[in-house]
Amino acid sequence: xxxxxxxxxxxxxxxxxxxxxVIISHGPHGSSLLREGLDMALVAAAFGxxxxxLFMGQGCWALHPGQGAGALxxxxxxxxxxxxxxxDIDQLMVEAAGFxxxxxxxxDCQLPISVxxxxxxxxxxxxxxxxxxx
Amino acid sequence: xxxxxxxxxxxxxxxxxHSAQRFARAVIAGGHQLDSVFFYHDGVYNxxxxxxxxxxxxxxxxxxxxxxxxxxxxLDVCIAAALRRGxxxxxxxxxxxxxxxxxxxPFQLTGLGQLVDLGLRCDRLVxxxx
Numbered sequence: 001x002x003x004x005x006x007x008x009x010x011x012x013x014x015x016x017x018x019x020x021x022v023i024i025s026h027g028p029h030g031s032s033l034l035r036e037g038l039d040m041a042l043v044a045a046a047f048g049x050x051x052x053x054l055f056m057g058q059g060c061w062a063l064h065p066g067q068g069a070g071a072l073x074x075x076x077x078x079x080x081x082x083x084x085x086x087x088d089i090d091q092l093m094v095e096a097a098g099f100x101x102x103x104x105x106x107x108d109c110q111l112p113i114s115v116x117x118x119x120x121x122x123x124x125x126x127x128x129x130x131x132x133x134x
Numbered sequence: 135x136x137x138x139x140x141x142x143x144x145x146x147x148x149x150x151x152h153s154a155q156r157f158a159r160a161v162i163a164g165g166h167q168l169d170s171v172f173f174y175h176d177g178v179y180n181x182x183x184x185x186x187x188x189x190x191x192x193x194x195x196x197x198x199x200x201x202x203x204x205x206x207x208x209l210d211v212c213i214a215a216a217l218r219r220g221x222x223x224x225x226x227x228x229x230x231x232x233x234x235x236x237x238x239x240p241f242q243l244t245g246l247g248q249l250v251d252l253g254l255r256c257d258r259l260v261x262x263x264x
Contacts, residue, residue, distance in 0.1 A: 036175065040246055040250070043245065043250060061188075130250070
């Protein structure tokens with residue numbers, strides 16, 4: 001494991017590494033997957049694990065501000081997203097393709113994030129010991 | 135090799151639980167170690183003690199219990215996902231003022247920390263989702 005290679009900047013040749021990578025690829029509403037993915041990240045961080053988050057496809061919507069409760073009465077995930085920094089989870093990435101497809105821009109996002117391309121996504125997946133998909 | 139299983143699918147709704155159980159048996163038959171099955175999301179329904187499928191269908195809940203008895207596989211259930219879906223042990227039933235409980239040992243209610251630990255401890259964590 002490349003445990004020494006911790007970098008939050010996407011232009012850096014070394015991808016972020018860590019114990020756990022949580023991939024969010026489902027939209028914020030309509031299922032509990034975003035909430036569960038974030039719970040997983042927070043719990044792991046609370047246990048002292050180094051956690052990174054990668055948003056892909058529809059999951060990128062999670063970063064878009066101004067979302068209220070969904071049709072199922074599910075709470076918005078913004079409060080939880082805002083807590084990530086407190087738990088020292090600062091490796092936040094979005095997949096460029098998903099972002100582009102949804103017409104989102106970094107400036108629109110609720111949190112500071114790195115945009116990563118496909119090649120980096122592959123490197124990020126291999127640089128984490130455990131990968132969980134939500 | 136040390137294996138862990140993460141099961142996200144309810145029994146009988148999809149192939150996930152069947153496949154997970156067959157995979158568990160295959161892992162053990164292959165001489166590997168299966169530490170634990172972690173039940174999360176709708177997978178927590180696999181821990182329902184009241185499950186009563188028709189007699190000519192495999193009894194998945196009993197299947198998990200047999201796996202525990204025969205091979206010591208831990209059966210861990212996410213407590214938050216379980217409580218939301220009406221699955222609780224005696225202790226939780228008392229705590230929430232409910233008349234009965236729907237989960238009994240060897241299934242144990244536990245937290246997500248256990249899942250993180252399982253994933254990092256094992257050589258392979260294999261997910262079965264609907």
